[in-house]
Amino acid sequence: MENSALKAKIYGVRGSYPPTRGDATKYGVNTTCLRVDFGKHIVIVDAGTGIINLGNDLMEEKRSGKKNQEFDKLYLFFTHTHIDHLMGFPYFNMIYMPQTEINIITPTQLNYSIEEILDTLMSPAFFPVTISELPSQFNYFEFAENRMVYFFKDGYEIVPATESSKVENWIGRISCMRNYTHPKGGVFIYKFEDRKGHSIVFATDVEGFVGGDNRLAKFAENANVLIHDAQYSLKEYDIFQGFGHSTFEMACEVAKKAKVKKLILSHHDPKHTDQELQDLETEARKIFPETSVAAEFMEFFFPE
Numbered sequence: 439m440e441n442s443a444l445k446a447k448i449y450g451v452r453g454s455y456p457p458t459r460g461d462a463t464k465y466g467v468n469t470t471c472l473r474v475d476f477g478k479h480i481v482i483v484d485a486g487t488g489i490i491n492l493g494n495d496l497m498e499e500k501r502s503g504k505k506n507q508e509f510d511k512l513y514l515f516f517t518h519t520h521i522d523h524l525m526g527f528p529y530f531n532m533i534y535m536p537q538t539e540i541n542i543i544t545p546t547q548l549n550y551s552i553e554e555i556l557d558t559l560m561s562p563a564f565f566p567v568t569i570s571e572l573p574s575q576f577n578y579f580e581f582a583e584n585r586m587v588y589f590f591k592d593g594y595e596i597v598p599a600t601e602s603s604k605v606e607n608w609i610g611r612i613s614c615m616r617n618y619t620h621p622k623g624g625v626f627i628y629k630f631e632d633r634k635g636h637s638i639v640f641a642t643d644v645e646g647f648v649g650g651d652n653r654l655a656k657f658a659e660n661a662n663v664l665i666h667d668a669q670y671s672l673k674e675y676d677i678f679q680g681f682g683h684s685t686f687e688m689a690c691e692v693a694k695k696a697k698v699k700k701l702i703l704s705h706h707d708p709k710h711t712d713q714e715l716q717d718l719e720t721e722a723r724k725i726f727p728e729t730s731v732a733a734e735f736m737e738f739f740f741p742e
């Protein structure tokens with residue numbers, strides 16, 4: 439397990455905001471954050487409140503000295519920067535460590551650069567510490583559908599997708615697909631692959647199409663794990679159609695069409711109780727048996 443080239447762990451499962459009542463805690467209360475490890479490299483997707491626990495885990499793992507991960511050099515990607523995917527960032531302990539180098543590799547959305555967005559989030563009106571006052575080092579890189587990030591045993595490289603066949607000796611790679619269904623700038627769906635052909639696709643904050651999103655089904659074809667938005671019940675969707683989120687049915691349609699091995703329903707509505715999420719899982723399994731509701735600290739390993 440320790441030698442897996444591809445590992446993923448879910449740190450945040452909620453959409454919008456953390457649940458405010460006590461009957462919605464079993465699957466987790468934190469907003470979106472996913473960790474993906476390629477060998478020693480640690481990749482983070484989104485900085486919802488889940489990133490706070492991730493930071494605690496990284497600190498603990500680093501202190502324990504047992505793992506040989508590269509804790510001082512992290513890679514951060516954003517699906518988009520709505521507040522539920524950003525609100526944990528100022529509380530991510532690794533940014534307060536002088537050794538930390540954080541490489542933010544993310545597409546520009548809505549004409550705001552990610553640098554501008556983080557500077558605004560951590561400006562005096564919202565937070566007492568600014569980015570420039572942090573001891574850690576930030577590097578920003580543009581990402582897009584026509585680029586891929588390759589990870590090697592040591593180091594990484596961002597390459598044009600057209601040149602991906604020339605890349606050698608890689609252990610993991612990341613590609614993305616733009617989805618336009620989420621207001622107002624859309625989102626990016628990410629695919630994480632290892633050399634053996636295992637893959638995890640992360641499709642949060644997407645609204646489905648009748649019969650399943652064909653482009654997404656192609657992007658996620660034969661994936662080992664598809665993590666898909668399923669914020670609404672069928673009844674709620676009547677009210678919230680067009681808000682940029684899916685029902686479990688929409689997620690199941692994509693999973694079936696893409697022939698994925700496992701479907702994980704995520705971005706749970708903060709109002710959904712433990713019981714409602716459990717019922718949703720039961721219903722979803724009638725359509726796609728290999729379905730689970732996302733829970734915090736759920737992990738996926740793929741042998742090297």
Ligand SMILES: [Zn+2]
Pocket residue numbers: 453454470520522523643705
């Ligand atoms: Zn969201």
Ligand SMILES: [Zn+2]
Pocket residue numbers: 518520620643
């Ligand atoms: Zn959103």
